[in-house]
Amino acid sequence: MPRRAFILVEIKPKGLGPLYVQAARRVGLHPIVLSADPAQYDNLAAESAEVIRVDTDDLDALIGECSRLRAAYDIAGITAAGDAFYATVGKLCRYFNLPGPNPESVERCCDKFTQRKLLAKAGIPIPAYRLAADATEVKDSAAEIGLPVIVKPAVGTxxxxxxxxxxxxxxxxxxxxLLGGHHIWRSAPRILxxxxxxxxxxxxxIMGDQIIxxxxxDSGPLPHFVGxxxxxxxxLTDDKHQRIAGVSLSCLRALGLGWGPTGIEFRWTKGGPVVIEVNPRLHGIPVPQLTQLAYGIDLVTEHIKLVIGEExxxxxxxxxxxxxxxxxPDRDGTLDWIGDSWAAALPGVAEVEFYVKPKTQIVRKGHCGDTIGHVIAASPTAARTEAILQRAIDLIDWSVT
Structure with a gap:
């Protein structure tokens, strides 16, 4: 019997990537990562993951490589851990007759402007919005909507x-x-x-149509939204929970989703829940860890089960x-040191992780890449968990000069 392989297309080398590799191995699969830059996956060597170079922007090249791998392996499933290649994964799954997401639905969802139009058409509460291609259109759109406004790329995470x-x-x-060369665009600039x-x-x-x-x-400080x-x-009250759950399921119907994971973000406004974004994938770190601690559900493993055709x-x-x-960090500069002084040993602390090492250059850009680590904790009550987190944070120290 050929070895069962699990194909991962350009998973993030940090964050969710290692979780998918580890979970695949736990269920008896051999993880194989397809990447245009295998060197970035050096950290997966300890997980015994195989990394193969291929042009991941070329669907035909991916089909060719997967076809080659089928000669040596039984390919049990194919997936990705982020937006950029999830539609491609859907096309690969369709080609090889494997379970996977609807690529057209994923593409519609990943374009925030198209997503907005479909949600609005279905009567789902969303912020007022306009699409702009240049500075004049951005200014005119803001004047129509009224300041303050959120300005962001129509595609991005x-x-x-x-x-x-x-x-x-x-x-x-x-x-x-955004337009002056500082932001990296994968296609022609389109601003929401x-x-x-x-x-x-x-x-x-959500997994399938079940809300997990x-x-x-909490994010900030404004004007950025760093978690x-x-x-x-x-x-939440029962009423708020039910209203968010109802809007969530309406989003799935409006966008043609409902297979595999979906992550939805809301703001609870004076008028109730307003949908900020629908992502046709799992939320990133630390949501899978929180879900396992809170409910005992391993979202990554359960997603893999779906991908390989299991319940x-x-x-x-x-x-x-x-x-x-x-x-x-609250400033740019060089990270002199970072340490946890026994924070990881505190009862209730599940994880302390640092993303950077001493002597790393810190350049804040106002997005999730500004974070340099996290602490995760759990307990029977929210108040106790918050107290554990604060004790752990007090034991962590770093210096940026």
Whole structure:
């Protein structure tokens, strides 16, 4: 019998990537990563993952490489861990007759402007929005909607290029940043200008059409939206929970989703839940860890089960309050040192991870890449979990000069 292989297309070398590799090995699969730059996956060597160079922007090249691998392996499934290659994965799965997402639905969803149009057509509450291609259109759109506005690329993840603009001077500055060569565009620049929906920020994780959990995220400081803390479950009334759940399922229908994972972000405004973004994938770190701590559900493993054609198990095994705090430097410079002084040994602390090493250059850009680590904790109550997190954070120290 040939060895069962699990193909991963350009998973992130940090974050969710190692979780997928580890989970694949736990269920008896041999993980193979296809990448245009195998050198970035050196950290996966310890996980016994095979990394193969291929032009991942070329669908025919990917089909050719997977066809070659089929001569030596039984390919059990193909997936990716992020937006950029998820539609490609859907096309590969369709070609090889494997379970996978609908590539057309994924492509529509990953274009934030197209996503907005489909949600609006279905009557789902979203912020007012306009699409702009140049500085004049950005300014006119902001004037129509009314300041303050959120300005962001129509395609992108991790809050890259996303900023709150409270004046026309800030608007001009950020537009120049996006169009002046600072932001990396994978296609022709298209800018989304939208109303600033104000209120608590929540997220929902869904597998298929089943809502796994609804959490809360705190971010900032404005004008950027760098995540500071994630909490699961969100402290919601039954009515709020039901309204968010109802809107979530409406999003799936409007966008043609419903296979595999979906992550949805909301703001709870004076008028109720407003959809900020629908992602046809799992939310990134630390949401999978929080879900396992809070409910005993391993989202990555359950996603892999779906990908290889097995039935996933989404029932809750327990109920705890889980939370994560991100470490975010307050200045640019050189990281002199970073250490946890026994924070990881505190009862209730599940994980302490640093993303950078001493002597790393810190250059803040106002997106998720600004974080340099996280702490995750869980306990029976939200108050106790928050106290554990604070104790752990107090034991962590770093210096940037």
């Amino acid at each position: 991790g809050c890259r290029g996303v900023r709150l603009c409270r004046s026309f001077d800030e608007l001009a500055e950020h537009t120049n940043y 200008v939208e109303e600033f929906a104000q209120g608590p920020h929540h997220w929902a994780d 959990g609804i959490g809360t995220v 500071r803390e994630c909490t699961l479950p969100a402290l 996933c198990d989404l029932h809750r095994r327990h109920s705890q309050a889980a939370a994560a705090r991100f470490l975010v």
